[in-house]
Amino acid sequence: MRKLAHASVLLAAIAVACSSSSSKTDDTANEPASVTFAAPFLWGSASAGFQVEKNLPPTDWGAWVATPGKIKGGDDPNKGGADALAHIDEDVALLVASGQNAYRFSIEWARLYPTRAAFDADQVDMAAVASYDKLFAALRNAKITPLVTMQHFALPAYLSDPSKSTEPQGWERPETGELFGTWCKRVASRWGGEVDWWATINEPLVNPIAGYIQGSFPPGLLLNVDRALTAGRGEARAHAKCYDGIKAGDTKDVDGDGKPSMVGIVHNTPAIEPDARVRYVNNQWILNAIVRGDWDDDFDGNYDGPKDKRADPDLIGRSDYLGINYYSALIASVNGIQIPTVNAGIRQDHLPTDRPKTDFHWDIHPKGFRVILDEAKVYGLPVVITENGIADSNDTNRGRFLLEHLYELGRAKADGMDIRGYFYWSLLDNFEWASGFCPRFGLHSVDRVTGARVARPSVQIYAKVARTGVITKDDIAAQPPYAPPAYCD
Ligand code: FCB
DSSP, X not given: OHHHHSSSEEOOOOOOOOOOOOOXXXXXXXXXXXXXXXXXXXXXXXXXXHHHOSOOXXXXXXXXXXXXXXXXXXXXXXXXXXXXXXXXXXXXHHHHHTTOOEEEEEOOHHHXXXXXXXXXXXXXXXXXXXXXXXXXXXXXXXXXXXXXXXXXXXXXXXXXXXXXXXXXXXXXXXXXXHHHHHHHHHXXXXXXXXXXXXXXXXXXXXXXXXXXXXXXXXXXXXXXXXXXXXXXXXXXXXXXXXXXXXXXXXXOOSSSSSOSOEEEEEXXXXXXXXXXXXXXXXXXXXXXXXXXXXXXXXXXXXXXXTTOBSSOTTTTTOOSEEEEEOOOEEEXXXXXXXXXXXXXXXXXXXXXXXXXXXXXXXXXOHHHXXXXXXXXXXXXXXXXXXXXXXXXXXXXXXHHHXXXXXXXXXXXXXXXXXXXXXXXXXXXXXXXXXXXTOSOOOSEEEOTTTOOEEEOTHHHHHHHHHHHOEEEHHHHHTSOOOXXXXXXX
Protein backbone atom coordinates (compact mmCIF):
# COMPACT_ATOMS: atom_id res chain seq x y z
CA MET A 1 0.00 0.00 0.00
CA ARG A 2 0.98 3.51 -0.66
CA LYS A 3 -0.05 4.19 2.91
CA LEU A 4 2.76 1.95 4.02
CA ALA A 5 5.19 2.92 1.48
CA HIS A 6 5.83 6.56 0.75
CA ALA A 7 9.37 6.07 1.90
CA SER A 8 11.23 3.47 3.83
CA VAL A 9 8.67 2.93 6.49
CA LEU A 10 9.36 1.29 9.74
CA LEU A 11 6.84 -1.13 11.08
CA ALA A 12 6.50 -1.55 14.77
CA ALA A 13 7.72 -5.05 14.38
CA ILE A 14 9.02 -6.18 17.68
CA ALA A 15 11.80 -8.73 17.62
CA VAL A 16 9.90 -11.95 17.48
CA ALA A 17 11.21 -15.43 17.30
CA CYS A 18 8.71 -17.23 15.23
CA SER A 19 8.81 -19.77 12.51
CA SER A 20 8.76 -18.66 8.93
CA SER A 21 5.91 -19.93 6.85
CA SER A 22 6.72 -21.83 3.74
CA SER A 23 6.22 -20.41 0.31
CA LYS A 24 5.02 -22.64 -2.46
CA THR A 25 6.60 -22.30 -5.84
CA ASP A 26 5.84 -24.66 -8.64
CA ASP A 27 7.50 -25.43 -11.91
CA THR A 28 5.65 -23.79 -14.75
CA ALA A 29 5.70 -27.13 -16.57
CA ASN A 30 3.53 -28.71 -13.90
CA GLU A 31 0.91 -26.02 -13.99
CA PRO A 32 -2.56 -27.05 -15.17
CA ALA A 33 -3.82 -25.76 -18.52
CA SER A 34 -6.80 -24.15 -16.84
CA VAL A 35 -8.49 -23.47 -13.53
CA THR A 36 -12.22 -23.38 -12.89
CA PHE A 37 -14.40 -21.65 -10.32
CA ALA A 38 -17.71 -23.46 -10.12
CA ALA A 39 -20.83 -21.54 -9.16
CA PRO A 40 -21.82 -20.34 -6.67
CA PHE A 41 -18.93 -17.90 -6.53
CA LEU A 42 -18.97 -14.19 -5.75
CA TRP A 43 -17.49 -12.26 -8.67
CA GLY A 44 -17.44 -8.62 -7.76
CA SER A 45 -15.59 -5.42 -7.28
CA ALA A 46 -14.91 -3.41 -4.16
CA SER A 47 -15.16 0.22 -3.13
CA ALA A 48 -15.19 2.37 0.00
CA GLY A 49 -17.43 5.29 0.92
CA PHE A 50 -14.79 7.92 1.51
CA GLN A 51 -13.13 7.09 -1.79
CA VAL A 52 -16.20 7.38 -4.01
CA GLU A 53 -18.74 9.52 -2.15
CA LYS A 54 -19.04 13.26 -1.79
CA ASN A 55 -20.02 15.48 1.10
CA LEU A 56 -19.57 13.05 3.92
CA PRO A 57 -20.30 14.69 7.32
CA PRO A 58 -17.19 15.40 9.42
CA THR A 59 -14.68 12.56 9.69
CA ASP A 60 -11.03 12.27 10.59
CA TRP A 61 -10.27 11.76 6.92
CA GLY A 62 -12.26 14.85 5.99
CA ALA A 63 -10.14 16.86 8.40
CA TRP A 64 -7.01 15.27 6.99
CA VAL A 65 -7.96 16.18 3.42
CA ALA A 66 -8.57 19.75 4.56
CA THR A 67 -5.09 19.97 6.09
CA PRO A 68 -2.66 21.51 3.60
CA GLY A 69 0.07 19.20 2.41
CA LYS A 70 -1.48 15.92 3.47
CA ILE A 71 -2.95 14.79 0.14
CA LYS A 72 -0.99 14.58 -3.06
CA GLY A 73 -1.83 17.49 -5.35
CA GLY A 74 -4.24 18.86 -2.76
CA ASP A 75 -6.90 16.52 -4.16
CA ASP A 76 -10.26 16.54 -2.42
CA PRO A 77 -13.01 13.93 -2.89
CA ASN A 78 -15.61 16.65 -2.37
CA LYS A 79 -14.33 18.45 -5.44
CA GLY A 80 -14.44 15.71 -7.99
CA GLY A 81 -14.54 12.00 -8.45
CA ALA A 82 -17.13 9.32 -8.66
CA ASP A 83 -19.92 10.72 -6.44
CA ALA A 84 -21.27 7.19 -6.20
CA LEU A 85 -24.46 7.88 -4.26
CA ALA A 86 -25.55 10.14 -7.13
CA HIS A 87 -24.85 7.40 -9.72
CA ILE A 88 -26.35 4.31 -8.10
CA ASP A 89 -28.34 3.01 -11.07
CA GLU A 90 -25.51 3.68 -13.47
CA ASP A 91 -22.94 1.88 -11.35
CA VAL A 92 -25.15 -1.13 -10.75
CA ALA A 93 -25.65 -1.27 -14.52
CA LEU A 94 -21.86 -1.35 -14.91
CA LEU A 95 -21.69 -4.34 -12.57
CA VAL A 96 -24.38 -6.13 -14.56
CA ALA A 97 -22.80 -5.30 -17.91
CA SER A 98 -19.52 -6.82 -16.76
CA GLY A 99 -21.05 -10.08 -15.53
CA GLN A 100 -20.42 -9.35 -11.85
CA ASN A 101 -22.76 -10.80 -9.25
CA ALA A 102 -21.38 -9.11 -6.12
CA TYR A 103 -20.41 -5.66 -4.88
CA ARG A 104 -18.42 -4.65 -1.81
CA PHE A 105 -19.00 -1.18 -0.39
CA SER A 106 -18.95 0.52 3.00
CA ILE A 107 -21.78 2.08 4.93
CA GLU A 108 -20.38 5.26 6.44
CA TRP A 109 -20.82 5.76 10.16
CA ALA A 110 -20.59 9.56 9.89
CA ARG A 111 -23.24 9.68 7.17
CA LEU A 112 -25.80 7.86 9.29
CA TYR A 113 -24.85 9.58 12.54
CA PRO A 114 -23.17 12.93 11.77
CA THR A 115 -22.93 13.97 15.43
CA ARG A 116 -22.26 12.25 18.71
CA ALA A 117 -25.63 13.43 20.00
CA ALA A 118 -27.35 11.78 17.04
CA PHE A 119 -25.46 8.57 17.69
CA ASP A 120 -26.25 8.54 21.40
CA ALA A 121 -29.94 9.19 20.72
CA ASP A 122 -29.99 6.72 17.80
CA GLN A 123 -31.32 9.45 15.54
CA VAL A 124 -30.31 8.26 12.16
CA ASP A 125 -30.03 10.63 9.20
CA MET A 126 -33.00 9.66 7.05
CA ALA A 127 -31.54 11.05 3.82
CA ALA A 128 -28.54 8.78 4.35
CA VAL A 129 -30.81 5.81 5.00
CA ALA A 130 -32.69 6.59 1.79
CA SER A 131 -29.45 6.62 -0.22
CA TYR A 132 -28.34 3.24 1.06
CA ASP A 133 -31.87 1.86 0.68
CA LYS A 134 -31.73 2.90 -2.94
CA LEU A 135 -28.40 1.14 -3.42
CA PHE A 136 -29.67 -2.04 -1.77
CA ALA A 137 -32.81 -2.02 -3.90
CA ALA A 138 -30.80 -1.55 -7.10
CA LEU A 139 -28.48 -4.41 -6.16
CA ARG A 140 -31.38 -6.66 -5.20
CA ASN A 141 -33.19 -5.99 -8.48
CA ALA A 142 -30.00 -6.81 -10.37
CA LYS A 143 -29.39 -9.97 -8.29
CA ILE A 144 -26.07 -8.64 -7.08
CA THR A 145 -24.92 -9.86 -3.67
CA PRO A 146 -23.75 -7.08 -1.34
CA LEU A 147 -20.74 -7.44 0.93
CA VAL A 148 -20.92 -4.55 3.37
CA THR A 149 -17.92 -3.07 5.18
CA MET A 150 -18.72 -1.50 8.54
CA GLN A 151 -15.62 0.72 8.67
CA HIS A 152 -13.23 1.52 5.86
CA PHE A 153 -10.59 3.88 7.29
CA ALA A 154 -12.80 6.96 7.93
CA LEU A 155 -14.20 7.44 11.44
CA PRO A 156 -16.68 10.14 12.53
CA ALA A 157 -14.90 13.29 13.72
CA TYR A 158 -16.42 12.85 17.18
CA LEU A 159 -14.38 9.66 17.54
CA SER A 160 -11.19 10.59 15.75
CA ASP A 161 -9.83 14.09 15.25
CA PRO A 162 -6.33 14.61 13.88
CA SER A 163 -6.22 18.15 15.28
CA LYS A 164 -6.18 16.58 18.75
CA SER A 165 -3.50 14.04 18.03
CA THR A 166 -1.73 14.58 21.33
CA GLU A 167 -4.64 12.72 22.94
CA PRO A 168 -5.74 9.18 22.10
CA GLN A 169 -7.88 9.02 18.96
CA GLY A 170 -10.07 6.51 17.21
CA TRP A 171 -9.23 2.88 17.87
CA GLU A 172 -6.83 3.81 20.65
CA ARG A 173 -9.83 4.63 22.82
CA PRO A 174 -11.71 1.63 24.24
CA GLU A 175 -14.93 3.62 23.91
CA THR A 176 -14.61 3.55 20.12
CA GLY A 177 -14.70 -0.24 20.16
CA GLU A 178 -17.76 -0.26 22.40
CA LEU A 179 -19.61 2.21 20.17
CA PHE A 180 -18.51 0.27 17.11
CA GLY A 181 -20.31 -2.79 18.45
CA THR A 182 -23.47 -0.71 18.74
CA TRP A 183 -22.95 0.75 15.27
CA CYS A 184 -22.60 -2.71 13.77
CA LYS A 185 -25.70 -4.01 15.55
CA ARG A 186 -27.79 -1.08 14.33
CA VAL A 187 -26.65 -1.39 10.72
CA ALA A 188 -27.16 -5.15 10.77
CA SER A 189 -30.66 -4.75 12.23
CA ARG A 190 -31.62 -2.21 9.60
CA TRP A 191 -30.23 -4.01 6.55
CA GLY A 192 -29.98 -7.63 7.67
CA GLY A 193 -32.77 -8.45 5.23
CA GLU A 194 -30.52 -7.31 2.38
CA VAL A 195 -27.12 -8.58 3.50
CA ASP A 196 -25.57 -11.88 4.47
CA TRP A 197 -21.91 -10.96 3.91
CA TRP A 198 -20.44 -8.46 6.35
CA ALA A 199 -16.91 -7.15 6.87
CA THR A 200 -16.15 -5.43 10.15
CA ILE A 201 -12.97 -3.34 9.72
CA ASN A 202 -10.95 -2.73 6.57
CA GLU A 203 -7.25 -3.46 6.93
CA PRO A 204 -6.89 -3.08 10.70
CA LEU A 205 -3.09 -3.00 10.64
CA VAL A 206 -2.89 -0.22 8.05
CA ASN A 207 -4.34 2.42 10.36
CA PRO A 208 -1.75 1.89 13.11
CA ILE A 209 1.14 1.77 10.67
CA ALA A 210 0.11 4.63 8.39
CA GLY A 211 -1.47 6.74 11.15
CA TYR A 212 1.04 6.33 13.98
CA ILE A 213 4.33 5.22 12.42
CA GLN A 214 4.38 6.67 8.94
CA GLY A 215 2.21 9.75 9.52
CA SER A 216 0.41 9.57 6.17
CA PHE A 217 -3.03 8.78 7.66
CA PRO A 218 -4.81 10.57 10.49
CA PRO A 219 -3.97 11.13 13.29
CA GLY A 220 -0.64 11.68 11.53
CA LEU A 221 1.90 10.66 14.15
CA LEU A 222 5.43 9.67 13.32
CA LEU A 223 7.15 6.63 14.74
CA ASN A 224 4.87 6.36 17.74
CA VAL A 225 5.14 2.64 18.29
CA ASP A 226 3.31 2.54 21.61
CA ARG A 227 0.24 4.28 20.29
CA ALA A 228 0.32 2.25 17.09
CA LEU A 229 0.16 -0.95 19.10
CA THR A 230 -2.64 0.45 21.25
CA ALA A 231 -4.63 1.27 18.10
CA GLY A 232 -3.97 -2.21 16.71
CA ARG A 233 -5.14 -3.86 19.90
CA GLY A 234 -8.22 -1.63 19.85
CA GLU A 235 -9.11 -2.74 16.34
CA ALA A 236 -8.83 -6.43 17.19
CA ARG A 237 -11.16 -5.99 20.17
CA ALA A 238 -13.50 -3.71 18.19
CA HIS A 239 -13.77 -6.38 15.53
CA ALA A 240 -15.04 -8.85 18.11
CA LYS A 241 -17.60 -6.32 19.37
CA CYS A 242 -18.78 -5.74 15.82
CA TYR A 243 -18.99 -9.47 15.16
CA ASP A 244 -21.24 -9.88 18.18
CA GLY A 245 -23.28 -6.83 17.18
CA ILE A 246 -23.91 -8.18 13.68
CA LYS A 247 -24.86 -11.58 15.02
CA ALA A 248 -27.38 -9.92 17.33
CA GLY A 249 -28.71 -7.54 14.69
CA ASP A 250 -28.93 -9.64 11.54
CA THR A 251 -31.41 -12.45 11.97
CA LYS A 252 -32.43 -12.78 8.31
CA ASP A 253 -30.98 -15.35 5.97
CA VAL A 254 -31.03 -13.74 2.52
CA ASP A 255 -29.39 -16.43 0.41
CA GLY A 256 -31.11 -19.40 2.01
CA ASP A 257 -27.97 -21.18 3.19
CA GLY A 258 -29.32 -21.41 6.71
CA LYS A 259 -27.05 -18.64 8.02
CA PRO A 260 -28.27 -15.08 8.49
CA SER A 261 -24.73 -13.72 8.36
CA MET A 262 -21.16 -14.42 7.38
CA VAL A 263 -18.92 -12.01 9.29
CA GLY A 264 -15.22 -11.47 8.72
CA ILE A 265 -12.46 -8.92 8.87
CA VAL A 266 -10.73 -7.53 5.76
CA HIS A 267 -7.05 -8.10 6.24
CA ASN A 268 -4.20 -6.73 4.19
CA THR A 269 -1.70 -9.54 3.70
CA PRO A 270 1.19 -8.70 1.40
CA ALA A 271 3.71 -11.36 0.45
CA ILE A 272 6.38 -10.47 2.98
CA GLU A 273 10.00 -11.21 2.28
CA PRO A 274 12.02 -12.39 4.06
CA ASP A 275 11.40 -11.42 7.65
CA ALA A 276 9.18 -13.80 9.63
CA ARG A 277 8.84 -11.26 12.46
CA VAL A 278 7.27 -8.69 10.17
CA ARG A 279 5.06 -11.37 8.62
CA TYR A 280 3.89 -12.33 12.07
CA VAL A 281 3.05 -8.80 13.18
CA ASN A 282 1.38 -7.73 9.96
CA ASN A 283 -0.25 -10.89 8.65
CA GLN A 284 -0.79 -13.25 11.57
CA TRP A 285 -1.10 -11.38 14.85
CA ILE A 286 -4.69 -10.23 14.44
CA LEU A 287 -5.93 -13.46 12.88
CA ASN A 288 -4.54 -15.44 15.79
CA ALA A 289 -6.54 -13.14 18.06
CA ILE A 290 -9.90 -13.07 16.31
CA VAL A 291 -9.96 -16.67 15.10
CA ARG A 292 -8.24 -18.56 17.92
CA GLY A 293 -8.62 -16.03 20.70
CA ASP A 294 -4.85 -16.07 21.20
CA TRP A 295 -3.96 -12.64 22.52
CA ASP A 296 -0.34 -11.60 22.20
CA ASP A 297 -0.53 -8.24 23.92
CA ASP A 298 3.12 -7.32 23.46
CA PHE A 299 3.32 -8.56 19.85
CA ASP A 300 6.37 -10.65 20.68
CA GLY A 301 5.21 -13.84 18.99
CA ASN A 302 4.53 -15.90 22.09
CA TYR A 303 1.87 -16.01 24.76
CA ASP A 304 3.84 -15.75 27.97
CA GLY A 305 3.49 -12.02 28.69
CA PRO A 306 1.52 -10.73 31.69
CA LYS A 307 -1.40 -9.62 29.52
CA ASP A 308 -1.21 -12.47 27.03
CA LYS A 309 -4.00 -15.00 26.96
CA ARG A 310 -4.92 -18.14 25.04
CA ALA A 311 -8.41 -18.82 23.78
CA ASP A 312 -9.75 -15.56 25.19
CA PRO A 313 -13.55 -15.95 25.26
CA ASP A 314 -13.96 -12.26 24.35
CA LEU A 315 -12.17 -12.87 21.05
CA ILE A 316 -12.21 -16.49 20.01
CA GLY A 317 -14.27 -17.61 17.05
CA ARG A 318 -15.18 -14.13 15.82
CA SER A 319 -14.62 -14.98 12.16
CA ASP A 320 -16.90 -16.85 9.83
CA TYR A 321 -14.55 -16.21 6.92
CA LEU A 322 -11.30 -14.40 6.22
CA GLY A 323 -11.39 -11.37 3.94
CA ILE A 324 -8.03 -11.23 2.25
CA ASN A 325 -6.64 -8.22 0.40
CA TYR A 326 -3.67 -9.01 -1.77
CA TYR A 327 -1.84 -6.55 -3.97
CA SER A 328 1.87 -7.05 -3.89
CA ALA A 329 5.10 -8.00 -2.23
CA LEU A 330 6.48 -6.23 0.78
CA ILE A 331 10.10 -6.30 1.76
CA ALA A 332 11.19 -6.17 5.34
CA SER A 333 14.31 -4.09 5.59
CA VAL A 334 16.27 -2.55 8.37
CA ASN A 335 17.41 0.44 6.39
CA GLY A 336 15.56 3.68 6.75
CA ILE A 337 14.82 5.61 9.87
CA GLN A 338 16.00 3.82 12.98
CA ILE A 339 13.96 4.08 16.12
CA PRO A 340 14.55 2.60 19.54
CA THR A 341 13.13 -0.85 20.29
CA VAL A 342 12.09 -1.40 16.70
CA ASN A 343 14.40 -3.38 14.57
CA ALA A 344 12.49 -4.03 11.41
CA GLY A 345 11.01 -1.89 8.69
CA ILE A 346 8.85 -2.46 5.70
CA ARG A 347 8.48 -1.03 2.27
CA GLN A 348 6.10 -1.85 -0.51
CA ASP A 349 6.99 0.58 -3.27
CA HIS A 350 10.11 1.04 -5.36
CA LEU A 351 11.27 -2.43 -4.40
CA PRO A 352 14.72 -3.40 -5.66
CA THR A 353 13.41 -6.39 -7.60
CA ASP A 354 13.18 -7.16 -11.29
CA ARG A 355 9.43 -7.72 -11.14
CA PRO A 356 7.17 -5.53 -13.28
CA LYS A 357 5.74 -2.51 -11.45
CA THR A 358 2.33 -0.86 -11.35
CA ASP A 359 1.64 2.87 -11.78
CA PHE A 360 1.72 2.98 -7.97
CA HIS A 361 5.31 1.63 -7.84
CA TRP A 362 4.13 -1.69 -6.42
CA ASP A 363 5.56 -5.00 -7.63
CA ILE A 364 3.36 -7.26 -9.74
CA HIS A 365 3.80 -10.60 -8.00
CA PRO A 366 1.07 -13.18 -8.71
CA LYS A 367 3.06 -16.04 -7.18
CA GLY A 368 3.01 -14.13 -3.91
CA PHE A 369 -0.77 -14.45 -3.96
CA ARG A 370 -0.39 -18.20 -3.54
CA VAL A 371 2.09 -17.67 -0.73
CA ILE A 372 -0.33 -15.60 1.31
CA LEU A 373 -3.22 -17.96 0.55
CA ASP A 374 -1.13 -20.78 1.98
CA GLU A 375 -0.49 -18.63 5.06
CA ALA A 376 -4.23 -18.04 5.47
CA LYS A 377 -5.06 -21.72 5.02
CA VAL A 378 -3.88 -22.61 8.52
CA TYR A 379 -6.93 -20.90 10.00
CA GLY A 380 -9.23 -23.40 8.27
CA LEU A 381 -11.87 -20.81 7.38
CA PRO A 382 -13.60 -19.94 4.13
CA VAL A 383 -11.81 -17.13 2.31
CA VAL A 384 -13.10 -14.22 0.28
CA ILE A 385 -10.64 -12.13 -1.69
CA THR A 386 -11.99 -8.76 -0.67
CA GLU A 387 -9.47 -6.72 -2.73
CA ASN A 388 -6.96 -7.35 -5.50
CA GLY A 389 -6.17 -4.89 -8.25
CA ILE A 390 -3.73 -2.73 -10.13
CA ALA A 391 -3.15 0.96 -10.70
CA ASP A 392 -2.88 1.04 -14.49
CA SER A 393 -4.13 4.22 -16.13
CA ASN A 394 -3.30 3.01 -19.66
CA ASP A 395 -5.01 -0.35 -19.04
CA THR A 396 -2.10 -2.10 -20.72
CA ASN A 397 -1.39 -4.44 -17.79
CA ARG A 398 -4.71 -4.94 -16.04
CA GLY A 399 -5.85 -7.91 -18.15
CA ARG A 400 -2.68 -9.90 -17.58
CA PHE A 401 -2.63 -8.91 -13.89
CA LEU A 402 -6.20 -10.12 -13.41
CA LEU A 403 -5.73 -13.42 -15.19
CA GLU A 404 -2.41 -14.25 -13.55
CA HIS A 405 -3.80 -13.59 -10.08
CA LEU A 406 -7.03 -15.45 -10.72
CA TYR A 407 -5.05 -18.38 -12.04
CA GLU A 408 -3.14 -18.60 -8.75
CA LEU A 409 -6.40 -18.28 -6.85
CA GLY A 410 -7.93 -21.06 -8.93
CA ARG A 411 -4.99 -23.32 -8.18
CA ALA A 412 -5.36 -22.72 -4.45
CA LYS A 413 -9.05 -23.54 -4.76
CA ALA A 414 -8.28 -26.69 -6.72
CA ASP A 415 -5.88 -27.67 -3.94
CA GLY A 416 -8.74 -27.62 -1.47
CA MET A 417 -9.00 -24.09 -0.18
CA ASP A 418 -12.57 -22.96 0.48
CA ILE A 419 -12.60 -19.74 -1.56
CA ARG A 420 -16.01 -18.14 -1.86
CA GLY A 421 -15.41 -14.98 -3.85
CA TYR A 422 -13.15 -12.44 -5.51
CA PHE A 423 -13.58 -8.66 -5.51
CA TYR A 424 -11.49 -6.59 -7.88
CA TRP A 425 -10.35 -3.21 -6.53
CA SER A 426 -12.04 -1.20 -7.87
CA LEU A 427 -15.16 -0.78 -10.00
CA LEU A 428 -14.23 2.87 -10.61
CA ASP A 429 -11.26 5.17 -10.41
CA ASN A 430 -11.39 6.75 -6.97
CA PHE A 431 -9.71 8.81 -4.28
CA GLU A 432 -6.68 6.84 -3.19
CA TRP A 433 -6.23 8.29 0.31
CA ALA A 434 -2.97 10.22 0.73
CA SER A 435 -2.22 9.74 -2.97
CA GLY A 436 -5.37 11.55 -4.08
CA PHE A 437 -6.80 10.79 -7.51
CA CYS A 438 -3.42 9.90 -8.97
CA PRO A 439 -3.50 6.05 -9.10
CA ARG A 440 -6.17 4.64 -11.42
CA PHE A 441 -7.38 1.28 -10.15
CA GLY A 442 -10.76 1.32 -11.92
CA LEU A 443 -12.23 -1.19 -14.31
CA HIS A 444 -13.91 2.02 -15.44
CA SER A 445 -12.24 5.38 -15.72
CA VAL A 446 -13.96 8.32 -14.07
CA ASP A 447 -13.72 11.86 -15.35
CA ARG A 448 -12.81 13.81 -12.24
CA VAL A 449 -14.83 16.83 -13.26
CA THR A 450 -17.96 15.39 -14.84
CA GLY A 451 -17.98 12.02 -13.08
CA ALA A 452 -18.48 10.31 -16.47
CA ARG A 453 -17.64 6.60 -16.40
CA VAL A 454 -16.00 4.83 -19.33
CA ALA A 455 -15.33 1.09 -19.39
CA ARG A 456 -11.67 0.22 -19.83
CA PRO A 457 -10.98 -2.63 -22.29
CA SER A 458 -9.87 -4.99 -19.52
CA VAL A 459 -13.37 -5.02 -18.07
CA GLN A 460 -14.23 -7.47 -20.86
CA ILE A 461 -11.54 -9.83 -19.65
CA TYR A 462 -12.98 -9.78 -16.16
CA ALA A 463 -16.50 -10.14 -17.53
CA LYS A 464 -15.53 -13.28 -19.43
CA VAL A 465 -14.03 -14.85 -16.30
CA ALA A 466 -17.06 -13.87 -14.21
CA ARG A 467 -19.41 -15.41 -16.77
CA THR A 468 -17.49 -18.65 -17.39
CA GLY A 469 -15.53 -19.18 -14.17
CA VAL A 470 -12.61 -20.43 -16.27
CA ILE A 471 -9.07 -19.10 -16.73
CA THR A 472 -6.75 -20.87 -19.13
CA LYS A 473 -3.01 -20.63 -19.62
CA ASP A 474 -3.82 -19.74 -23.22
CA ASP A 475 -5.88 -16.77 -22.02
CA ILE A 476 -2.84 -15.55 -20.12
CA ALA A 477 -0.47 -16.18 -23.01
CA ALA A 478 -2.76 -14.16 -25.29
CA GLN A 479 -2.19 -11.07 -23.16
CA PRO A 480 0.66 -8.74 -24.10
CA PRO A 481 3.67 -8.78 -21.79
CA TYR A 482 3.67 -6.18 -19.02
CA ALA A 483 4.32 -2.71 -20.42
CA PRO A 484 6.28 -0.12 -18.44
CA PRO A 485 3.97 1.60 -15.96
CA ALA A 486 2.67 5.13 -16.39
CA TYR A 487 3.75 6.50 -13.03
CA CYS A 488 1.53 9.38 -12.07
CA ASP A 489 3.98 11.00 -9.70
C1 FCB B 1 -6.30 -0.95 0.07
C2 FCB B 1 -7.47 -0.18 0.64
C3 FCB B 1 -8.34 0.43 -0.42
C4 FCB B 1 -7.52 0.99 -1.56
C5 FCB B 1 -6.56 -0.04 -2.08
C6 FCB B 1 -5.74 0.40 -3.26
O1 FCB B 1 -5.28 -1.02 0.99
O2 FCB B 1 -8.27 -1.01 1.44
O3 FCB B 1 -9.14 1.40 0.20
O4 FCB B 1 -6.88 2.13 -1.14
O5 FCB B 1 -5.68 -0.39 -1.04
